């Protein structure tokens with residue numbers, strides 16, 4: 001569980017509350033107050049997540065993306081700062097144990113949709129640094145950390 005406190009920021013056009021990232025866990029259950037500021041990236045566009053009273057935001061993490069063979073997407077998200085209102089959010093991260101091996105659920109591997117990821121340890125994954133561009137060029141495309149475990153289709157040899 002993490003409490004995120006975002007103080008008011010006089011340079012809200014230059015400072016991120018939280019830089020763009022994907023959650024590394026299975027699922028995040030987020031309670032946010034009414035200030036707003038959470039944004040998700042979809043089709044290259046940043047969209048604000050509405051604040052709905054008494055509701056929770058459920059965010060898919062990278063582990064669920066891998067286990068579902070990409071059926072569930074872990075969204076890139078960030079938080080912008082606000083020059084006049086402080087903000088509070090509470091994130092509950094649903095995690096595997098740190099020694100868990102993560103793999104695509106066998107029932108979701110088919111001939112038409114082979115496993116997209118090789119098995120990996122959650123501990124190794126969660127220690128992997130964010131891509132350096134996370135800290136510099138927020139707007140650029142950056143590879144997904146899960147891509148390190150992607151199974152590349154082998155070129156078939158034609159006769």
Ligand SMILES: O=C(O)CCC(=O)C(=O)O
Nearest residue numbers: 004023032038079089091
């Ligand atoms: O504060 C928010 O709305 C998002 C928090 C978040 O993305 C996180 O804690 O991973």
Ligand SMILES: [Fe+2]
Nearest residue numbers: 021022023077
């Ligand atoms: Fe997050």
